[in-house]
Structures are given as C-alpha cells and as structure tokens.
Amino acid sequence: MSTDMPAERVASGCNCFAIRSAARQATQFYDRHLAPSGLRTTQFSLLATLARLGPLAINELAARMAMDRTTMGRALRPLEREGLVRIGPGRDGRTRALDVTDTGRERVTAAQPLWRAAQDAFEGRYGKEEAAALRAALARVHELA
Numbered sequence: 001m002s003t004d005m006p007a008e009r010v011a012s013g014c015n016c017f018a019i020r021s022a023a024r025q026a027t028q029f030y031d032r033h034l035a036p037s038g039l040r041t042t043q044f045s046l047l048a049t050l051a052r053l054g055p056l057a058i059n060e061l062a063a064r065m066a067m068d069r070t071t072m073g074r075a076l077r078p079l080e081r082e083g084l085v086r087i088g089p090g091r092d093g094r095t096r097a098l099d100v101t102d103t104g105r106e107r108v109t110a111a112q113p114l115w116r117a118a119q120d121a122f123e124g125r126y127g128k129e130e131a132a133a134l135r136a137a138l139a140r141v142h143e144l145a
Contacts (some may be wrong), residue, residue: 026122030122034111034118042075043075044108045065047084047100049065055098058097059095061098066142083103084100084101084103084104084107
C-alpha cells in the first residue's frame with residue numbers, strides 16, 4: 001500500500017485504520033469535555049470502573065478495559081501519583097490490587113456531569129439511535145478478539 005495514499009482511501013479499505021482513527025477522534029472529543037476535571041477519557045474510564053467494581057487485580061482491570069498489562073501500568077502511574085488510586089497487595093503474594101481513593105471518588109463524581117455533557121453532545125451530533133447502534137457494532141468487534 002502506498003504511503004502517500006489519502007487517509008480517506010486507507011480508512012475506506014482498512015477496518016483497523018478506520019476503527020483506530022474514529023477512536024482517536026472520539027477520545028479527543030471526550031477529552032475536551034473532561035478537561036476541566038483534570039482527567040483524560042481513559043483515566044475517567046479507569047477510575048469509574050474501579051469505583052463501580054471495587055478493588056481489582058491489575059490483570060483483571062486490564063482485561064475488563066481491553067488493555068494489556070504494560071499499558072495499564074502506564075495509565076495507572078499518574079493516577080497513583082495524584083492519589084486517585086491505591087495499589088496494594090492482592091489476594092495472594094503474587095498479585096497487586098487496585099482501589100480508588102476517596103480523592104479519586106470525588107474526582108470521578110465531579111467529572112460525571114462533564115462526561116454526561118460529552119455523551120449528550122456526541123449523541124446530539126451523531127444521533128441517539130445511531131450511537132446505540134454504533135456501540136452494539138463495536139461490542140461485536142470486541143467479541144472478535
């Protein structure tokens with residue numbers, strides 16, 4: 001494939017490129033809405049998941065978020081540094097458990113209206129039914145892995 005091919009043509013022929021490109025655009029859209037909270041979209045998702053599910057092993061959270069453990073570790077470092085997550089001993093001596101701190105819960109709570117505004121804005125521009133169909137289609141893509 002030629003490297004000087006316009007992105008539109010590559011996207012129309014490569015499913016992976018199209019999905020990744022759309023994911024980058026959606027992430028930037030949500031990041032702009034979440035900016036006042038000091039959280040990026042991925043950080044918000046990690047914190048919200050941990051807040052909802054309670055303490056989890058790093059590998060378990062990585063699997064739930066469809067991330068590899070190395071990427072998860074890089075994503076967690078700033079959250080731990082800011083005191084939003086706590087990394088402690090897991091169920092046995094070989095694992096590490098993650099939990100949201102009180103400060104992390106406060107940050108998620110403060111960011112939720114910003115996330116809701118992003119969600120509403122996305123659905124307003126894309127269409128509510130179309131957004132639901134998109135999520136269903138992406139869930140099917142997720143099942144391929």
